[in-house]
Amino acid sequence: MIETITDVFSNFWVSLAGKLLLVATMVPLIGMLLGFAEMKLSAKMQSRVGPYFAGGRWGWAQLIADGVKFFQKEDLVPEDADSPVFKAAPILVLVGTVSLFLVIPFGPGLIFQDLSVGIFYALAISSVGTIGVLMAGWSSANKYSLMGGLRAAGQLIAYERPLVLAVVGSVIMAGTMSMSGIVEAQISVGFPFVVVQFVGFGIFMTAALAELARIPFDMPIAESELVMGYLTEYSGFRFLFFFLAEFANMFTLSAIAATLFLGGYWLPFVPESSLEFTGPLILVGKVFLLTFTMIWFRWTFPRFREDQLQTLAWKVLIPLALMNIAITATLKVVL
Amino acid sequence: MSAYFESYLTVGAFAALGAVLVLGMLGVASILRPNNPTKAKRLTYECGVDAVGSGWSQTYVRYYVFGLLFVIFDVEAVFIFPWAIILEDLGVFGLVEMLVFIGILVLGLVYAIRKGVLQWE
Numbered sequence: 105m106i107e108t109i110t111d112v113f114s115n116f117w118v119s120l121a122g123k124l125l126l127v128a129t130m131v132p133l134i135g136m137l138l139g140f141a142e143m144k145l146s147a148k149m150q151s152r153v154g155p156y157f158a159g160g161r162w163g164w165a166q167l168i169a170d171g172v173k174f175f176q177k178e179d180l181v182p183e184d185a186d187s188p189v190f191k192a193a194p195i196l197v198l199v200g201t202v203s204l205f206l207v208i209p210f211g212p213g214l215i216f217q218d219l220s221v222g223i224f225y226a227l228a229i230s231s232v233g234t235i236g237v238l239m240a241g242w243s244s245a246n247k248y249s250l251m252g253g254l255r256a257a258g259q260l261i262a263y264e265r266p267l268v269l270a271v272v273g274s275v276i277m278a279g280t281m282s283m284s285g286i287v288e289a290q291i292s293v294g295f296p297f298v299v300v301q302f303v304g305f306g307i308f309m310t311a312a313l314a315e316l317a318r319i320p321f322d323m324p325i326a327e328s329e330l331v332m333g334y335l336t337e338y339s340g341f342r343f344l345f346f347f348l349a350e351f352a353n354m355f356t357l358s359a360i361a362a363t364l365f366l367g368g369y370w371l372p373f374v375p376e377s378s379l380e381f382t383g384p385l386i387l388v389g390k391v392f393l394l395t396f397t398m399i400w401f402r403w404t405f406p407r408f409r410e411d412q413l414q415t416l417a418w419k420v421l422i423p424l425a426l427m428n429i430a431i432t433a434t435l436k437v438v439l
Numbered sequence: 440m441s442a443y444f445e446s447y448l449t450v451g452a453f454a455a456l457g458a459v460l461v462l463g464m465l466g467v468a469s470i471l472r473p474n475n476p477t478k479a480k481r482l483t484y485e486c487g488v489d490a491v492g493s494g495w496s497q498t499y500v501r502y503y504v505f506g507l508l509f510v511i512f513d514v515e516a517v518f519i520f521p522w523a524i525i526l527e528d529l530g531v532f533g534l535v536e537m538l539v540f541i542g543i544l545v546l547g548l549v550y551a552i553r554k555g556v557l558q559w560e
Contacts, residue, residue: 116445120448120449120452123449123453124452124453124456127453127456128456128460131460175467175468175471175472176468176471176472176473177472178472178473178474178475178476178480179465179468179469179472179474180476180480180481181481182481182482182483182484183478183481183482183483184483184490185483194461195457195458195461195462198457198458198460198461199454199457199458200457201457202453202454202456202457202460203450203453203454203457205453206449206450206453216449216453217446217449217450217453219446219450224520225450227516242495244483245483245493245495246483246484246485246490247485247490247496248485248486250495250496250498251498254498254499254502257502257506258501258502258505261505261506261509262505262509264509264513265509265512265513265516268516269516269519272516272519272520272523275520275523275524276523276526279524279525279526279527280524281520281524331484331485331486336484336485337483337484340472341464341465341468342465345461411558414505414557415557418508418548418551418552418557419552419557422512422548423545423548426541426544426545429519429523429541430538430541433523433526433534433537433538434534434538436526436527437526437527437530437531437533437534
């Protein structure tokens, strides 16, 4: 029986269809799970109850109810808006999100496609969403949206640099760009790279938070100044896609950070032979730890000012990341 | 079909899935949702008050300068990554070369900072 299943999946087209189906269920599921976690945790941190009634207990069905509601909403496009661009923006944002899942290793061999340029691909594809955001801001024909879109573009390109440069430290240590290769390198040296790459990890998480445009880096949306930034004119289902992408990106960026710095699907003292089954659980555990920190930050820090944000990226994080590269490379060659 | 081509096809299929997800869900929802766009509904919302003038207003040129700076540093990453992989084989020679390269880049960044390009007034 098992042999027949493996036989069927050894066909390229069948396995491709299986992978696509898996991702197509994973993205909305993760979006809902993290969305609900954010609602409940935010409520906890503010001494509220949060969602309560939907589903009978703990309000667990709240986001399913929200989804059904969005399903019935009218698809409105403002008259003045640049309609084709306005409609294409959420598509581009979601393309970037879905493509990121491709290179996350969930266990030994459990990866959608182990590209040899894995991390490079991930960093490249993560900026596709930026274009979508800028398109959304521009096409809305709304002054606040335009401001939000420009702020988002300025912020995302500023923090793209530290994000990319922070990764180089891990790549030098592993000697490969393949995501599963990086995890294997950590297994063979016997410790997660964060032990020596703590500077890189700190820079990466800060930049990831900014890439996600979450508080304290949420100037592109900044409800109190820009209404809802580039999202202002969106409603119904198209609005939902932006949120789905945000939560799914939270997952993927945390997963990339976990893979590069925290050992990915591997944990010290867990027998290597059991990784095929425990691996996905270990990775998801690490991801939830990181996403929890992101939600925690949201209720801890106030929003930055636009110039402070740019100063932090260009004058602190980028020089720090370059220094990290130089030191890591020197140690690698000398030792 | 070679494994090389297959991996490219998978990348393409994943990108296409993103578009299919959005269009498919919107397509299914079109059966359920009402469609009655009136003049008032299709007005630009902005901040709730009727919008004045065009939505495409003039913006700060500062963003453009940041874009230029970004391009310079982005190209740098293309060179650093291949170097990072084979650093072990290159040894001291490769290390010194890259330190010179990074040094020049830092010089450029310092110049931009001293010139006040990154200052917001």
